Amino acid sequence: MKKLFIVVNVDWFFxxxxxxxxxxxxxxxxxxxxxxxxxxxxxxxTILGLxxxxxxxxxxxxxxxxxxxxxxxxxxxYKEEKPDIVHHVGLKxxxxxxxxxxxxxxxxxxxxxxxxxxxxxxxxxxxxxSILTKILRFSHQRENLIVIFQNNEDKTLFLEHKIIQIxxxxxxxxxxxxxxxxxxxxEPETGKIKIILTARMIVEKGIFILIDAAELLRSxxxxxxxxxxxxxxxxxxxxxxxxxxxxxCDGEYIQWLGYRTDVLDLLKSSHIVAFPSYxxxxxxxxxxxxxxxxxxxxTTNSIGCKxxxxxxxxxxLIPIKDSNVLAEKIELLINDKSKRQEMGGNSRALAxxxxxxxxxxxxxxxxxxxxxxxx
Numbered sequence: 108m109k110k111l112f113i114v115v116n117v118d119w120f121f122x123x124x125x126x127x128x129x130x131x132x133x134x135x136x137x138x139x140x141x142x143x144x145x146x147x148x149x150x151x152x153t154i155l156g157l158x159x160x161x162x163x164x165x166x167x168x169x170x171x172x173x174x175x176x177x178x179x180x181x182x183x184x185y186k187e188e189k190p191d192i193v194h195h196v197g198l199k200x201x202x203x204x205x206x207x208x209x210x211x212x213x214x215x216x217x218x219x220x221x222x223x224x225x226x227x228x229x230x231x232x233x234x235x236x237s238i239l240t241k242i243l244r245f246s247h248q249r250e251n252l253i254v255i256f257q258n259n260e261d262k263t264l265f266l267e268h269k270i271i272q273i274x275x276x277x278x279x280x281x282x283x284x285x286x287x288x289x290x291x292x293x294e295p296e297t298g299k300i301k302i303i304l305t306a307r308m309i310v311e312k313g314i315f316i317l318i319d320a321a322e323l324l325r326s327x328x329x330x331x332x333x334x335x336x337x338x339x340x341x342x343x344x345x346x347x348x349x350x351x352x353x354x355x356c357d358g359e360y361i362q363w364l365g366y367r368t369d370v371l372d373l374l375k376s377s378h379i380v381a382f383p384s385y386x387x388x389x390x391x392x393x394x395x396x397x398x399x400x401x402x403x404x405x406t407t408n409s410i411g412c413k414x415x416x417x418x419x420x421x422x423x424l425i426p427i428k429d430s431n432v433l434a435e436k437i438e439l440l441i442n443d444k445s446k447r448q449e450m451g452g453n454s455r456a457l458a459x460x461x462x463x464x465x466x467x468x469x470x471x472x473x474x475x476x477x478x479x480x481x482x
Contacts, residue, residue, distance in 0.1 A: 281390030283464030313383030339366030
């Protein structure tokens with residue numbers, strides 16, 4: 108039985124984005140171990156019959172000694188356990204896990220890019236980012252390595268920086284969504300019109316852009332609409348402080364719900380999904396889920412986000428950091444129920460065409476088997 112390690116920075120991300128892939132790989136005969144930081148959700152992993160190893164990793168990446176500790180942990184783990192395939196999800200695990208896999212001569216490696224954050228950002232160029240690029244270039248120069256991208260911009264960056272070769276590339280449309288669970292749902296007929304954003308509370312996710320747009324509409328629509336922010340406080344440097352969020356959210360016109368596990372129900376109770384992110388996304392799972400539910404989406408014409416919206420078909424693409432245009436598009440949908448319903452139906456059609464989790468699972472199993480056979 109081939110040993111497959113799936114390495115993810117944190118347990119809740121594995122459960123929301125890669126669980127179905129791991130379960131299917133187990134059914135296909137792989138011995139699957141999830142290597143991830145335990146934030147209290149380990150039992151949800153092991154109850155699936157999957158093995159778990161706790162990963163010492165800081166998601167913020169501010170302490171060089173913690174970073175080195177993560178690398179040596181993975182190097183020791185790979186040397187002792189000798190997995191046949193390691194599947195790294197996210198840039199931090201790719202950085203240190205990819206290096207450890209090359210040094211320990213792991214036979215098959217998959218690196219899944221789910222957004223690049225700020226590492227290649229022109230305004231944040233530094234000696235450190237240059238070093239990280241060199242590490243990635245070194246670790247990717249090997250046989251039996253596949254890199255899975257979710258958008259063309261990320262793929263192009265890796266090619267331009269000479270990190271990968273064309274024959275190492277595979278593409279998926281995000282992490283996929285279960286179309287049988289996230290079924291097309293008509294918008295609520297009663298109550299206020301709800302505009303929802305689901306994301307980690309990070310500045311670059313456009314949280315304050317949406318809040319600014321909400322304030323622009325307050326005097327005219329306060330009794331008719333409600334803005335709902337759903338997402339937990341993050342430990343990244345860009346995270347918004349709890350006190351700051353509470354200062355901007357009055358609990359009625361603008362609500363912050365914190366971390367929630369009932370996102371499906373919250374989407375069903377909404378009318379419009381707004382996501383003015385300027386973060387370097389892969390393809391945001393929250394927007395994929397919104398298409399499946401059948402909601403009009405307002406998001407930025409930015410990396411990853413624009414993959415989920417055809418402008419004027421299932422929503423609107425707006426410039427980044429432009430709360431005025433965001434407010435204008437929200438107002439259009441507030442006052443046009445038929446347009447909301449038309450765009451919502453188009454969102455569902457787009458989900459069925461592009462975002463089925465079945466396609467994502469099949470692609471991963473094919474890659475696992477390909478690497479396993481080449482070994």
